[in-house]
Amino acid sequence: MRHSVSDITAIIRDRRTIQPKDYSQREVQRDVIDTVLGNAIWAPTHGMTQPWRFTVFTGKGREKLSAFLGSEYMRHTPPEKFMQRKYDNHVQRPLQGSVVVALGMARDPKGKIPLHEEQYAVACAVQNMHLTCAAYGLGAFWSTGAVLTGEAMRDFLELGPDGHCLGLFYMGYPAVEWPKGYRKPLPDLVRYLGE
């Protein structure tokens, strides 16, 4: 055995989605952010394209992001579909924790890898981030939706015309009890074909 299977199993199963409204005031330090992102880039990547591009919002950067998301929600949403709760989520979440990471993806210039495979690679990177957060006792929340993944967001992040934003990754120390997770039983999800 090269590593402790019980340690990695514990981290994988303890990793939890915790939303920014449940974060404490405790700041996530720069060295922690760097370790989270440093682990992200060790995700698998078809053709070694390493498509992840992260934008880290801290301090006043969070205010810029909050203002952008508020105005983009208004632009995306016809008046009859406007929901105050959703508007508030867009504006308030970036301010509820000390750091938000935008999950950018850059296409390989030669286009040798299909778009969905580049997205899979970034999703693997996000899981590395989330697991690292769990090891630090940080809750994290991968937030998606039209505003966060649209072209305006891509341009706001300066990802270029072929880039994509796969959402925002919030992380923070929880002010609430660590949530319990649940999953369907393994036998419901697995089929062994031996012969």
Ligand SMILES: Cc1cc2nc3c(=O)[nH]c(=O)nc-3n(C[C@H](O)[C@H](O)[C@H](O)COP(=O)(O)O)c2cc1C
């Ligand atoms: C690709 C992806 C996008 C997600 N987007 C959202 C989202 O927009 N809103 C949300 O409430 N949760 C989102 N989640 C988090 C799930 O709700 C969460 O993983 C699920 O409830 C299981 O909880 P756990 O992560 O604590 O195990 C997303 C998860 C993934 C993998």
